[in-house]
């Protein structure tokens with residue numbers, strides 16, 4: 001059994017891309033491993049130092065993850081700021097983190113390019129905080145996308161450096177976790193790229209979307225004037241619609257529209273209508289559960305408290321050990 005850990009950025013509602021990407025795999029992992037999933041609200045202050053409705057955003061994410069199937073009994077689902085031990089470890093790691101190596105980090109360089117007005121120390125030390133998140137539970141596996149590989153590498157560097165400097169083999173090396181299930185890339189509805197909220201209004205289908213909203217978005221999806229030759233290769237926007245249909249529709253439905261396409265008899269309007277209805281059928285249980293949980297303050301509070309308790313138990317043990325290893329002694 002591995003100790004798996006992942007941080008979730010508090011950036012808006014869950015869409016189908018999130019679900020078929022990491023989330024579905026998180027749900028599987030809970031049954032096999034000792035899992036820690038947390039909402040990275042401290043991290044959000046690096047780019048939004050004066051956040052609007054921080055609590056509301058964190059709450060919405062918690063609700064949607066619970067609704068999607070993360071189980072607070074099986075895994076430790078917590079809010080980063082509920083575990084102040086993370087901050088203490090962050091301080092210790094920062095003492096041994098070199099400004100040079102932090103400045104060379106690709107994500108830092110991107111951020112200063114995008115926002116030269118707000119190059120704060122929190123942004124520079126983002127990788128140290130992320131390393132603290134991982135090392136605080138002595139996690140061995142971290143499911144990360146390509147964009148987070150460098151951060152994970154830095155977590156290994158900081159953990160190994162700590163072990164070397166204080167002469168203790170304390171932190172295990174966290175490795176990237178490769179999902180057993182194939183990672184399905186979910187395209188957006190605007191004809192190119194992947195589903196995401198930064199790709200423009202209407203590009204993503206959210207688990208909380210109402211049926212009417214889904215119909216509108218799908219009917220507006222980009223298409224073309226249709227195939228003119230039998231067996232013609234599909235352009236990207238059309239391929240995307242088929243890809244979406246593949247994940248939410250029955251195999252026969254997909255086959256039916258594939259055949260129509262290959263025979264040049266496809267009517268995109270019909271295909272979109274079907275796709276919208278299948279998306280509605282797929283998302284409805286999620287939407288209903290999101291509403292149910294969002295209305296149940298006691299359940300949300302209970303779930304958060306369970307996560308906080310379990311996370312703090314593990315984190316405070318690490319801090320106790322780390323203080324001792326460094327040489328602090330309580331009187």
Ligand code: TRP
Pocket residue numbers: 005006007008009040043129130133134142143144148151
């Ligand atoms: N940096 C991650 C992201 O942007 C979020 C994150 C914070 C994280 N701490 C983490 C991910 C620890 C994995 C482990 O997506």
